[in-house]
């Protein structure tokens with residue numbers, strides 16, 4: 250694969266509207282606690298292995314068309330997250346490696362797929378910047394209904410959104426793990442601030 254590639258007009262437009270509605274209606278959809286790099290964003294995450302793809306499709310049927318198209322056959326573990334940015338939100342430079350909380354030795358994903366579900370018209374800011382060893386490879390201006398794939402070991406960031414409106418992307422980190430690593434990954438679990446038990450959730454009082 251090239252370092253990144255884009256597939257334009259990936260889905261029928263009613264699918265994007267459906268995704269938008271379903272993600273907002275989902276009880277897990279809440280202020281993100283992904284990590285400090287995600288500033289002012291909302292979302293939730295579904296962690297699953299290929300053997301439990303059927304569970305994702307059962308519990309979140311609206312993700313199925315995306316998964317059917319975007320999942321790579323050589324990958325066996327996935328971290329799927331809808332991500333909402335509004336005016337002032339940004340994502341600081343990082344390499345996706347969300348499965349590290351389950352398995353310390355995990356390498357970055359083989360590939361990351363991103364579908365742009367909604368983007369404010371005439372959005373200023375909000376570009377995805379891809380880098381390899383400090384060298385900028387591309388600055389991608391999100392377009393609705395574009396499915397982007399990028400090599401999973403690239404450092405990337407999202408510039409602060411300067412326009413009002415919503416930038417919703419559906420991101421999937423796709424890993425090709427060894428059998429031993431795969432044992433450490435939950436077969437199916439949802440991560441959300443909403444799903445945290447009262448004991449675990451931090452309170453700022």
Ligand SMILES: O=C(O)CCC(=O)C(=O)O
Pocket residue numbers: 330332340345363377405406407418420
């Ligand atoms: O929405 C994007 O363009 C990328 C978001 C991102 O980097 C992530 O969710 O890890």
Ligand SMILES: [Fe+2]
Pocket residue numbers: 343344345405
């Ligand atoms: Fe990322």
